[in-house]
Every structure is written in C-alpha cells, then in structure tokens.
Amino acid sequence: MNKQSIKLSVDAVVFGYEEGNISVLLIKRKYAPYKGKWAIPGGFVLNNESLEEAVERELHEETGIKISYLEQLYTFGNPSRDPRGRVVSIAYFGLVRPNAFQIFASTDAEQAQWFDIKELPELSFDHREILDIAIKRLQGKITYEPIGFELLDKKFPFSDLEKLYTTLLGRDIDRRNFRKKIVGLNVLDELDEKISKGSGRPAILFKFNQKRYFQLKKEGIIFEI
Amino acid sequence: MNKQSIKLSVDAVVFGYEEGNISVLLIKRKYAPYKGKWAIPGGFVLNNESLEEAVERELHEETGIKISYLEQLYTFGNPSRDPRGRVVSIAYFGLVRPNAFQIFASTDAEQAQWFDIKELPELSFDHREILDIAIKRLQGKITYEPIGFELLDKKFPFSDLEKLYTTLLGRDIDRRNFRKKIVGLNVLDELDEKISKGSGRPAILFKFNQKRYFQLKKEGIIFEI
DNA sequence: ATATATTTGCGTATAAAATACACATAATGA
DNA sequence: TCATTATGTGTATTTTATACGCAAATATAT
Incomplete structure (x- = not known):
C-alpha cells in the first residue's frame, strides 16, 4: 500500500x-x-x-x-x-x-x-x-434549541427577538402565540425600562435570564414555532 | 511551517x-x-x-x-x-x-x-x-425518523415493531397509543395472514409500505413516542 | 371439556398544546 | 386633534398527546 x-x-x-x-x-x-x-x-x-x-x-x-x-x-x-x-x-x-x-x-x-x-x-x-x-x-x-442570547443587545424589545426568529426561519410567525411561548419558557426577564424608536407605542425592554437560557440549551428543548 | x-x-x-x-x-x-x-x-x-x-x-x-x-x-x-x-x-x-x-x-x-x-x-x-x-x-x-424497515422481517406482527421501539428507546411505551400513531402514519400495510407464536391470540401480519416509509424518512417527521 | 394464562386488538374520555384571530394602548408626526 | 404606527394582550377552537380497561383468540394445564 x-x-x-x-x-x-x-x-x-x-x-x-x-x-x-x-x-x-x-x-x-x-x-x-x-x-x-x-x-x-x-x-x-x-x-x-x-x-x-x-x-x-x-x-x-x-x-x-x-x-x-x-x-x-x-x-x-x-x-x-x-x-x-x-x-x-x-x-x-x-x-x-x-x-x-x-x-x-x-x-x-x-x-x-x-x-x-x-x-x-x-x-x-x-x-x-x-x-x-x-x-x-x-x-x-x-x-x-433557543437562539438569541448571543445575537441581540443585552436589553432588547420583544420585537427584536421576533424579527430574529422570522429572519432565521424565513417565514412569518404569529406574534401573540410566539410571545406566549417564549414567556412560558421563563427565559426572559422583563425590565423596568422602555424604548421608543420612532413612531408607535414604546416597547418594554427584556434581557435573557442567562441561567435559564443555558439550562434550556442543555436540555435541548423542542421548540415548535 | x-x-x-x-x-x-x-x-x-x-x-x-x-x-x-x-x-x-x-x-x-x-x-x-x-x-x-x-x-x-x-x-x-x-x-x-x-x-x-x-x-x-x-x-x-x-x-x-x-x-x-x-x-x-x-x-x-x-x-x-x-x-x-x-x-x-x-x-x-x-x-x-x-x-x-x-x-x-x-x-x-x-x-x-x-x-x-x-x-x-x-x-x-x-x-x-x-x-x-x-x-x-x-x-x-x-x-x-421512522426506523424499522431494515430491522424487521418482511412480514411482522405489530408487537415486533413495538419491541423494537421499546428496546431502542430503553423505556416502555403505551401499546395502544403507539399503534394508533403508527397506523395514523399510513406506513404499514395490513396483510391477510396471521401468525401464532406460542400462547395468546394470533397476530395479524403487517409489512412496511416502502414508498410511504421512505417518503416519511425524507420529510423527517417529528415522532414523539 | 373446561378453566386458566397469555397475547392481541381496539375505543373513549381527558388533558395539554398549537393555532387562529381582533382590538385597545401609547407613542409620533402631520 | 387626527391619522399613523408599533406594541401589548385574551379567548375560543382545533389538534395532538395521554391515560386507561376489557373483550377476543389462542395455547396449556387440569
């Protein structure tokens, strides 16, 4: 050989x-x-x-x-x-x-x-x-697997997370159901701050709960969006 | 270098x-x-x-x-x-x-x-x-992914498929719900033959519907047993 | 032949999850 | 102050998953 x-x-x-x-x-x-x-x-x-x-x-x-x-x-x-x-x-x-x-x-x-x-x-x-x-x-x-922590600002409005998912998935998702699901995962902490970008109602800012986030990653959730 | x-x-x-x-x-x-x-x-x-x-x-x-x-x-x-x-x-x-x-x-x-x-x-x-x-x-x-086609006899009783899954998963599954689910996938064709091995009611033999089986594999079903 | 044990076959009720859907609120800008 | 825009929220419906028990058909033992 x-x-x-x-x-x-x-x-x-x-x-x-x-x-x-x-x-x-x-x-x-x-x-x-x-x-x-x-x-x-x-x-x-x-x-x-x-x-x-x-x-x-x-x-x-x-x-x-x-x-x-x-x-x-x-x-x-x-x-x-x-x-x-x-x-x-x-x-x-x-x-x-x-x-x-x-x-x-x-x-x-x-x-x-x-x-x-x-x-x-x-x-x-x-x-x-x-x-x-x-x-x-x-x-x-x-x-x-939850994704996002590394890709969004430390503090972000919910719409940023929503946009991340619609972009990566390449399709629209129901805003209300998506929010319910994410909130249900307890992976976000709601802050007392708001942000206003241009016209429209100001959005509450969130941050990821790191501990919970990495726990979910480890567990490997199934995450039907 | x-x-x-x-x-x-x-x-x-x-x-x-x-x-x-x-x-x-x-x-x-x-x-x-x-x-x-x-x-x-x-x-x-x-x-x-x-x-x-x-x-x-x-x-x-x-x-x-x-x-x-x-x-x-x-x-x-x-x-x-x-x-x-x-x-x-x-x-x-x-x-x-x-x-x-x-x-x-x-x-x-x-x-x-x-x-x-x-x-x-x-x-x-x-x-x-x-x-x-x-x-x-x-x-x-x-x-x-459906598994089994390659691992069972051409004709097999439902219990063989059940045993395959319990073995590979390493835990029991509900016999009735499992059967409902598999039957719902239309992946099996029921034959006119029966098999009797030892005591107990004889079992109907099935075979995989190859076309449907490979279609499901390709689609990548999510298959919560 | 009869009773007992064993395996198969099947249906229904309940709980959980996913989906569909509409309107009020808080801001900006004309 | 009115139109526009983005955010925030609830409920009803459908679908899916889960839990659960009994009758049928055979073999075996008595």
Missing part, C-alpha cells in the same frame, strides 16, 4: 445576524487555486493542534475575528474536491453579530467580507455545498 | 438489533497498539477513495460484512487520541440485523464479534467515547 498523502483542513461557516439580515463571512483568496475567488475561511490543520484550535486559528488569521464556540458541521472528503490533491475538510459553523467584530484580512486572504445570504458570490471548491448544508443545519437548530 | 503529518482514518459503529437486544460489532485488534484489545472496526483512508468507500471497505475487510448505508457521525481529532501519532478519524454509524450477516475477521482483526450494548469490553483508543456519542445519536434519530 502506498503511503497516505491526504491533507486535512478545516473550514468555518460563520453566519452573522443583524436586524433582519443574515450574512456569511467570506474571504477572497490571495493564492491559487481559485485566486481572487471568494471562499469560506479555513486552512490546513497543524500537527499538534486540535481541530477546534485549528478552525479558530484559521478564522482569526484570515478574517481577524475570534470565535470561541464553533460547532462541528460535517466532514467533506470527496477525492476531487480540491484541484491541488486530496484534501479532506472538517467544516464548522457558528452564528454571531457581525458588528461585534472588526474584520480584517490577512495571510491567505486578500479581503474578508460579510455577504448577505441571498446575494452570494460564486464560491471556490465545494464551498457552495458546504454553505448549503450549514444553512439547513442552522434552520434545524433553531427549532430545538 | 512543518509539513503536515496527520493520518486520516474512518471508523464504523455498527449497531445490531434483534428481538429486544441491541448489540454493536467490534473487532479484536491483531497488531499494536492495543493488540488483543477490542475496537470499533475501521482503518486508514486510501488516497483515492471517498470517505464512504473507505469506511465500507474497512468494515468489510475486518468483519466480512457489507453495509451500503452508513451515516456520518462525527470527526474525532484530539491530537493524543492515537499513541502512534496524530490520527484524525471520521466516524460513521449504521443499524442492521446481525443475523442477516455472516461475520468473519480478517486483515487487522483477529476476531469480530457482536457485543450486547450493556456488556461491552474495554475499548481501544477513544472508542468508548465514539460509541457513547453514537448511542446518543441513535436514540435521537429514532424520534425524528
């Missing part, structure tokens, strides 16, 4: 959510193959780092952002997925607030940029497939 | 279900490390085969069984998981009827054997962790 000559890489699909928009962080490749094309950030795993360390490092090197929790998505190993030779890639994904990060390209990336999920450029390698699988997973995830 | 020297392997967690027992297929390692110890079947990926080809090949080589659908489970990449050096392993899992296969050990395996899931031997590498994750996944899977 010939010696194994397979390279191992990691890729990070980082979604950004903000005010009704979902975006994904891409880099423009500085070197061949696919030089000048957009791609999901990622790169080769070093010999002595864990996969998680690798994906966080690559993401940081190429885009300047540092994310401490990325979830493993899937491993892509089609023998012809990389023109340079056999490369198997372990894809991770995460969801963040784009404005919480200053992005700047470096190392293998000529540029790093958020793209609206509906206006994606052509992607390198099999990255379009990876992204499609990540989107599916994101949609599934939201129905069995 | 040093050249990457990471090896890539695949592992197959194959569960067997039969008459109220869940087992898992293990091999006894012929060579060091962990020589003589039990392990999940698996091995290194060849340069030109896909990951799925690799895992099916290794499983066949080591245990003699040929399974065409294994689902990707998770990728394990802890730098110290293998004493020989850095080995990243992509684990797959599947569920079969043990008696449908003739197992025989070869290549790296000194022996291949089904173990009851409650009477597992000590395992090599991080295989215990892999197995635990596979078990969790199996339990989750059964609640959002």
